[in-house]
Structures are given as structure tokens and as C-alpha cells.
Amino acid sequence: MTPPPPPPRPGRILRRSLSASLALALTALAAATTLVVAGAPPAAAAAAVPAPSPLNVPGRGATVPFKEHEAEYAATNGTLIGPNRLYGSLPSEASGRQAVTLDAVGEYVEFTLTAPANAMTFRYSLPDNAAGTGRDASIDVRVNGTQLKSVPVTSKYGWYYGGYPFNNNPGDTNPHHFYDETRTMFGSTLPTGTKVRLQVSSTAQSSTFTIDLADFEQVAAPIGKPAGALDVVSDFGADPTGAADSTAKIQAAVDAGRTQGREVYIPQGTFKVQDHIIVDKVTLRGAGPWYSVLTGRHPTERHKAVGVYGKYAFQGGSSNVTLRDFAIIGDIRERIDDDQVNAIGGSLSDSVVDNLWLQHTKCGAWLTGPMNNFTMKNTRILDQTADGVNFHYGVTNSTVTNTFVRNSGDDGLAMWAENIPNVNNKFTFNTVILPILANNIVTYGGKDITISDNVMADTITNGGGLHIANRYPGVNSGRGTAVSGTHTAARNTLIRTGNNDYNWKFGVGAVWFSGLNEPIQGATINVTDTEILDSSYAAIHLIEGASNGLNFNRVKIDGAGTYALQIQSPGRATFTDVVATNIAQSNPIHNCVGAGFQITRGSGNSGWYADPPACTGVWPDPVWTNGGVPGGGGPGGPTDPPGPTDPPEETGNLAQGRAVTASSHVDVYGAGNAVDGNPNTYWESRNNAFPQSLTVDLGSAKSVKRVVLKLPPQAAWATRTQTLSVLGSTDNATYNTLKASAGYTFNPSSGNTATVTLPGTSARYLRLAFTDNTGWPAAQLSEVEAYTS
CATH class of the missing domain: 2.60.120.260 (Galactose-binding domain-like)
Incomplete structure (x- = not known):
């Protein structure tokens, strides 16, 4: 059941993106692929421009159970695409901004295992079909040259068009969100050195197939039913084959678990769930996220879909909930912000989400307060149409930690203090990669917020890596929801973050601040022990109203496509031990507000300061080097696609946010x-x-x-x-x-x-x-x- 919004001021189900994006023209991308093998393929060759990996940062980011292999460094007889960061191009949404396209029978990408593995997840892109509904195909998996299996692939969860909130009409402009992921188990453990190949055997269903990467892991055996637990199959008749709708039966199990004080167990199987499972004072656990899968969507009422939700605060809220060791893999193929089709939702105080796999829903978790003391940990969030996680509307003392987010349709991890303060929340030790729109990690308002020990990489458009802002409705000091107290951004690494905003028509910085609703003042914002690497545009950026109380200490800036500092609004900041190298512009600061931005320089600074700063009427084209390697595909470079550099006429709702x-x-x-x-x-x-x-x-x-x-x-x-x-x-x-x-x-x-x-x-x-x-x-x-x- 989708709960109604609380009167008199209902919480929004989903916020608007940073701004409605407009596209560059997209060079032709062909259709999907059926893949298997025929005869001996041509000899393989490694390729690609070296680029720093977000999974190779010691002591920071999520500890993941897999070894990642990028296709562009594997053996292949396909075609390298990229590096390229131009929004609307296929390589711009690839990890490291490079991938491999296969477009003929016998073409392949072959990975050599660096550790034993019995399972693989791979990220790929198939072109859309003419109707915008996607197409299905399959890919052959070969082990040491012998065919193991064919794995289904599809483009139905990708390819959006037009302006925010986007549509599935290929006749519209602005195609984006090209990639998807699928997973498969091998049936046995493959030793180190095994060669695992993805190969095309037919182009009957499609002409191209693009491989971005593969993640290999050793999945443990299924977790057995805990002693005394209720079983949704043996005790309540849920169908583990997925043929029958199990919504009511799992709900009955959860309700019984609450009243009897017993855990509820989801055994191995795929369970069709066509509406929310409402949880309160109960533990719901599975056999592991590779084994226990909740999936489904109502066949006619499309606003109803699989999800596990707490009761909303106006309904009394839920508390003392534990969700662990299962997957929610949805069937959401569009973005409709009014539809509550998130994997996790509602109000969940004193609750824990642990070791879940969340994929193909609208948001991985959209938590609507007031609520307190929630923790998400050890979780994978993939291929969302909107945010990975959002702490919304009075979430306090809550944490997301050791969580991996890739391919969110909006902010990766977000806090939004709309009308009710968010206080003392933390995002720590997370890895957030490839948000298609908006930011890797952001807090809109909030008091005493910590964002530490994270890795952020490959922002696509209309956002940066790390954003702290008085932005979006309900964020202001009058409600106590503005940025206040002490915000700690410590020990974060940002790689290839920030990108162009096609409404503003200039770049957004890797770390950026906004006082759009009102100035940031009376708060202390400490950015310390941070690496900002290979930023797509500026490394540090201020815009939209004043931002005060900024302190940068022990910050390394290595590579910026334009400036070290891009100052477009007043404010005050101190810089100590801030060292910048490989800045594209000879003058490292852009500042047209003059003395309105006050800089206090401590000791140990170099490479980022100039007096006078640059103030020009033309924004420079960025120079992208992919970690200091020339030829990284910047505008005008050899990998630049043909076509215009200005967006087409604006589409979508022109009034929203105006x-x-x-x-x-x-x-x-x-x-x-x-x-x-x-x-x-x-x-x-x-x-x-x-x-x-x-x-x-x-x-x-x-x-x-x-x-x-x-x-x-x-x-x-x-x-x-x-x-x-x-x-x-x-x-x-x-x-x-x-x-x-x-x-x-x-x-x-x-x-x-x-x-x-x-x-x-x-x-x-x-x-x-x-x-x-x-x-x-x-x-x-x-x-x-x-x-x-």
C-alpha cells in the first residue's frame, strides 16, 4: 500500500534534480546484441588511456566483495570508445569514461581473473529500440575458450530522453542513462588466471553491444534459516518460483513476526511482490542477496511495485526494524516522481539495513522523517532512476556506511532537510560512482553533518562530486533547516567529478557550495585531508548566494579541467596546506566578484592562488587528461565526437523551480x-x-x-x-x-x-x-x- 502524504504539508516523494538537463547531439548509437561465438576470433589487443580507479584508494570508500576489471584494459578485438566526458555520448557514462563496443560476430572482451570467483556482474549498454521500450538480447559467457552459458541482457532499464523528469520517447532530445548491469553465477569457483570472455555470436537482434566493466566475486553459500524464525515459504505459502504474487503472504509473515517477536526468513528463491511490504518492529532476513530476491510490479496499477517500507511518521512511524541479506530488484523503467516505487522507504527509526542488493527501483532508499537512528551498511545500490539514498524531512542521527552506489539517476547519496531539520547524520566509507544527474554526495541544509572517508567518481552532468548547499524547497534558517553547526568533509577522494551544467553552460566544480535560498552563514564547514583528482572542470566552486565559514586544510588538487577555484558568489574561506598541480588554465582562479570573496591564506599553500584572478566573459573549454595522461578526450581533442556544442531548445516543464x-x-x-x-x-x-x-x-x-x-x-x-x-x-x-x-x-x-x-x-x-x-x-x-x- 502506498501511504498518503501527511497533512497539511505533505513530504515530497521525490525532489527535482539539480536542473533540467539539456543535451548535446548524440552521435549514432546502434541497437542491441545477441551474443555467442562462432569460429576462431581475430587476435586480441589491450587498449585505453590509463585512468585512476575509484576502487583503488587505500582506506577510503566501501570495502567491496568483488574485483573490478575495466573492459578497456582487457583483451579485446572490439573497438575502444573514449575517453570522453561530453554528456550525451556513450563513453561519457562509462566508468573511467572509456569502454569497448562489439559490433560483429566473434568480437569479444576477455578478462583474466586476479582472484578466485564464482560469480560475475557486468555493466553494459545496448541501444534502445524505435519505440523507446528497449530490446532484449543475450551474451555468451565463455571460460577458457569453452562456452559456459548465455546471459540475458536488455536495454529496457536505460535510455531516457527530454528534460527533467524525462521520458521514453526516442523522438525527443537528450538521450542519456545508457548503461545497465546484470549478474550471473558460474556454478563453480574459477581459479585465479581463468579467462572469462563475453562474446558476440549474432547481430540478428542488434548491431552493437558495449562492455564497460565486469566485477568478479566469490559468493558464499546460502545462509540458513535462523532458529525460531518464521519462513515465508514453509509457514505462509509464498512462491519461491516467482510465478504467483507473494505480496500478501510475505506481509502476513512480517505481521506475524512482529506480534510474535520472531525473525522472518526469506529462503532462496525469486518472489513476486507487487506492492510495499510494511515493516515495524521486526527482522526480515534472507539467504543472501544472490539467493533471496524480491521483485515485481503491479500489472495495471504501475505506481505500485516491490518495496519494503516503514510506516510514515504521520501514521506513527516504524522502529526497531532490521532488513538484511536479500535483494530487491525492481522493474522501474521510467521516472515518475509521484510514484512510491523505491526499494526502501517510509520512516524507520532505530533500524538497520544490512547487506542488501537494491537495483532497478526509483530510489534505493528514500527515508521520510521525522525519524531517528537509522543505519544502512554493506549494501549495493545499482541502476536507479533517481537517488541512491535520500535522508529527507527530519532524519537525525542516521548513517550510510560501507555502501556502494553506481548508476543512480540523480544524487548518489543525499540529505534534504525540507522543512524539518536533518541533524547529526553521517555518510562514511562509501563509494559513489556515475550519478547520471546531480551529485555523488550532497547535503541540502542540515546541522552537524559528517561526510567522510568516501570515494566519489565520474559525475555525468549538472552536479559535482561533493555539494553542500542551502538549496531546494524548505531549506532556510526560518525553519532551522539551513546549513548550520559544523559540517565535516574529511578524508574524501574525488576522481573525475564535476561536469557541465547545460542550463548554466559552464562547469560545476568537484567540490561546490551554494547559498541559493539564503547565504550560508553562522556555520563552520571543514574540508580536510581531501584529494580532488582530475576534476572535469573546477576543483572548488562557489555559486548562487554567499557561502561563508569555509575552511580547507590539507587538500590536494591534482588536475582540473579549468580552474582550481571558480568563484561566482561572495563568501569567506581559509586555505592551509592546499596544494594544486596540473591546472588547465594558466591563472588558477576565476573570480568576478572581487573582494566579495575573502581569502585567508595560511601556510603550506601552492599552485591555486593568483592576484589578480581571471575574470573573462568566455568560459574556457576544459582540458581532460585522465589522471595526467595527455589526450584524455577534451573538447577539440582527437576523441571529440562531431556535432554541436550547444544544447537544443529547452524541453520539459519550464516552470518547475522558477x-x-x-x-x-x-x-x-x-x-x-x-x-x-x-x-x-x-x-x-x-x-x-x-x-x-x-x-x-x-x-x-x-x-x-x-x-x-x-x-x-x-x-x-x-x-x-x-x-x-x-x-x-x-x-x-x-x-x-x-x-x-x-x-x-x-x-x-x-x-x-x-x-x-x-x-x-x-x-x-x-x-x-x-x-x-x-x-x-x-x-x-x-x-x-x-x-x-
Whole structure:
């Protein structure tokens, strides 16, 4: 069951990404592949530009159970692609920004084991099909030249298009999120030195298959049922074959475990689960994440899918829950932020998640407080459509540690103090790689936060490696949710982090700070004992309002595609023992705010300071060296793909996150609720005071052809008709009527949504002028969305 949001200010199910991304043109990528072997292949050759690995940083990051092998360093007769960091290109989303493409029968990538292994996970990309629904194929696994098995592969969990929140329409712009992962067991332990080959045998289903990497590990035997535990199969009749829906039976087992004070055991098998399992005061454990798998999605109600959730705080919350030793592998193929299709969710105080495998859901874990004392550890989170983990809405004294995150669709690990403070949370000893959008690790607001001993690598677009910010709705000092207290960012390593933001059209730094909602002040932010390696653009970056209280101590910057420091907002910072080398620009600082940014220099600094700094009207092209090796594929380099460097016309909802004003509002129902991307929050004008209006600044003139208006979707919002007109302006002074006044009906049975078509007249400011509402004596709107098509 998907719980309703708590009144009167419901927590958002999913936040908006950093900004709606726009794409570079994508060079042609062919379709998927069926793979097996035929005859003797051509001789193999190793390839690639050396690049630092995020899994080779002593003492930092997650301790993982596998040995990783990059395809570009393996034996292959395929084609090396990359290195390249240009968003929208296939190598830009590969680990190390390089991979190998196979496009003919007999082509292969062959890995030589460096440790015994009985299982493999490999990361790959198949092209989309013409309908945008993906295609299926298979790949042959050969061991020392002998065929072992064919493993199914698919592109149905990749390939998104358009602007945020994206779609599956190949006719749209901005293709991205190309890669997926699959796993298989060999049936026996292969010794060190064994050659494991992935090879093409047929191109009937597709013409190309791209291999990024393979992770090899020794999986232990299944864990037996603990003494006294309830068994979801033998005691409650759940189906381990996955043929029948086991949702109700597992839920019954969990409920019995709570009332009887007994653990609940998921034995070896694949269990179809088509809705949330609600847990409270219970331990749910499996035979191991390679053996006990929960999977599934409701066949018709697509907002229902497998997940293990605590009760929400407004329902009393859940506590004393342990989830361990199983996998949740979902079937989420799109991003719809209102759908609660996360692997772990709800409120889970005094609870532990340990040794789970979370894949193909929307978020690995979206925890909605208020809640306290939650720990996630020893977990793998792969191939999400949105965040890996998000501590949202009053999460305190909670930790994510020793967790591996790869290929999240949004922030890898995030804390978002929306309206209720996040306090004393920690992200420690995690490895976060390849977030497709936004940041590797971020905290939006919060008090006394620790982000330490992590490794972050390969940010794709619209974000950096580490971000500390007063950003996103509900983050401000008035609610006590702004950045405050002491933030500790210690002993982190960042590799190839930061990337271009195609709304701003300049780079985001590897470590960056933002005071967008209000200045960061009264807080202490200590960045210590940190390595910032081969940054895609700047190493350290300030933007959007002032950021004060920054202290950089014992920081190594080795390689930056543009600057060591990119200063675009005021602030104050101290630098001690900060050493920068291999900075692409001859002047290592970009600063156009002058004395507004105050630098205090301690001892031991070198390589990052200049007086005067650079202040130019043109952002330089980055120079990427892949760890100091020339020819790393920067713009204009030999591996640069053809095509434009400017994004196409903006798509997606143009109004979301934009500046908005209203003629009036009541209580907490302010105008910002109408552009926050959450249909459960709403703007309401003063009662009995028509006419009323809401005005959105789109940032620049747009040819808007369609406006979508929403009210909260709950049935309690009974059918009503609002009478309104739509006006447009280029200067916020003179307004012209784009749509004459008419009545628009909002019916909860059809989503409480109304669409207004417009002639496409160019306007920067859109104004909705309300004169009547049959359901309430005020104007009401939960979302206004503007589109150019």
C-alpha cells in the first residue's frame, strides 16, 4: 500500500534534480546484441588511456566483495570508445569514461581473473529500440575458450530522453542513462588466471553491444534459516518460483513476526511482490542477496511495485526494524516522481539495513522523517532512476556506511532537510560512482553533518562530486533547516567529478557550495585531508548566494579541467596546506566578484592562488587528461565526437523551480508550492477575495504552447471548476491575453489536472488570473507546468 502524504504539508516523494538537463547531439548509437561465438576470433589487443580507479584508494570508500576489471584494459578485438566526458555520448557514462563496443560476430572482451570467483556482474549498454521500450538480447559467457552459458541482457532499464523528469520517447532530445548491469553465477569457483570472455555470436537482434566493466566475486553459500524464525515459504505459502504474487503472504509473515517477536526468513528463491511490504518492529532476513530476491510490479496499477517500507511518521512511524541479506530488484523503467516505487522507504527509526542488493527501483532508499537512528551498511545500490539514498524531512542521527552506489539517476547519496531539520547524520566509507544527474554526495541544509572517508567518481552532468548547499524547497534558517553547526568533509577522494551544467553552460566544480535560498552563514564547514583528482572542470566552486565559514586544510588538487577555484558568489574561506598541480588554465582562479570573496591564506599553500584572478566573459573549454595522461578526450581533442556544442531548445516543464509570485496566499500555502514539482503541496489565495493571480518567471522568453494545471490528486479534493485566463509578458509590466477566461474542471478521478492550450506567443512571464472556484472561495493550484510542445 502506498501511504498518503501527511497533512497539511505533505513530504515530497521525490525532489527535482539539480536542473533540467539539456543535451548535446548524440552521435549514432546502434541497437542491441545477441551474443555467442562462432569460429576462431581475430587476435586480441589491450587498449585505453590509463585512468585512476575509484576502487583503488587505500582506506577510503566501501570495502567491496568483488574485483573490478575495466573492459578497456582487457583483451579485446572490439573497438575502444573514449575517453570522453561530453554528456550525451556513450563513453561519457562509462566508468573511467572509456569502454569497448562489439559490433560483429566473434568480437569479444576477455578478462583474466586476479582472484578466485564464482560469480560475475557486468555493466553494459545496448541501444534502445524505435519505440523507446528497449530490446532484449543475450551474451555468451565463455571460460577458457569453452562456452559456459548465455546471459540475458536488455536495454529496457536505460535510455531516457527530454528534460527533467524525462521520458521514453526516442523522438525527443537528450538521450542519456545508457548503461545497465546484470549478474550471473558460474556454478563453480574459477581459479585465479581463468579467462572469462563475453562474446558476440549474432547481430540478428542488434548491431552493437558495449562492455564497460565486469566485477568478479566469490559468493558464499546460502545462509540458513535462523532458529525460531518464521519462513515465508514453509509457514505462509509464498512462491519461491516467482510465478504467483507473494505480496500478501510475505506481509502476513512480517505481521506475524512482529506480534510474535520472531525473525522472518526469506529462503532462496525469486518472489513476486507487487506492492510495499510494511515493516515495524521486526527482522526480515534472507539467504543472501544472490539467493533471496524480491521483485515485481503491479500489472495495471504501475505506481505500485516491490518495496519494503516503514510506516510514515504521520501514521506513527516504524522502529526497531532490521532488513538484511536479500535483494530487491525492481522493474522501474521510467521516472515518475509521484510514484512510491523505491526499494526502501517510509520512516524507520532505530533500524538497520544490512547487506542488501537494491537495483532497478526509483530510489534505493528514500527515508521520510521525522525519524531517528537509522543505519544502512554493506549494501549495493545499482541502476536507479533517481537517488541512491535520500535522508529527507527530519532524519537525525542516521548513517550510510560501507555502501556502494553506481548508476543512480540523480544524487548518489543525499540529505534534504525540507522543512524539518536533518541533524547529526553521517555518510562514511562509501563509494559513489556515475550519478547520471546531480551529485555523488550532497547535503541540502542540515546541522552537524559528517561526510567522510568516501570515494566519489565520474559525475555525468549538472552536479559535482561533493555539494553542500542551502538549496531546494524548505531549506532556510526560518525553519532551522539551513546549513548550520559544523559540517565535516574529511578524508574524501574525488576522481573525475564535476561536469557541465547545460542550463548554466559552464562547469560545476568537484567540490561546490551554494547559498541559493539564503547565504550560508553562522556555520563552520571543514574540508580536510581531501584529494580532488582530475576534476572535469573546477576543483572548488562557489555559486548562487554567499557561502561563508569555509575552511580547507590539507587538500590536494591534482588536475582540473579549468580552474582550481571558480568563484561566482561572495563568501569567506581559509586555505592551509592546499596544494594544486596540473591546472588547465594558466591563472588558477576565476573570480568576478572581487573582494566579495575573502581569502585567508595560511601556510603550506601552492599552485591555486593568483592576484589578480581571471575574470573573462568566455568560459574556457576544459582540458581532460585522465589522471595526467595527455589526450584524455577534451573538447577539440582527437576523441571529440562531431556535432554541436550547444544544447537544443529547452524541453520539459519550464516552470518547475522558477521564481513565482502571487497576489496573496494563506498560511503555509505559498506560491512556491505551485512550482516545486510536488502535486501534494499547493498554493491557495486569500478567501473571498477574487480576482487573484499567480505569476511565474520562466527566466527568459519562451514560446509556451501548453500549460498544465494541477490540484492535489487525493479524492478529498472533490471535483471543482476554476475560472481563469492566461496572460503573458516579456517585461513583467505589459501583459497580453494568451487565453481568454474560461472554466477548467479538476476531477480527482482523472488526476485533478487541466490543460490549457496556448498559441505559442513568446513570453517570459506567465500569469494565471482567477475569478472563481466552485469548490472553495479562493484560487488553488498545486502545480503549474509550462511546455513548448
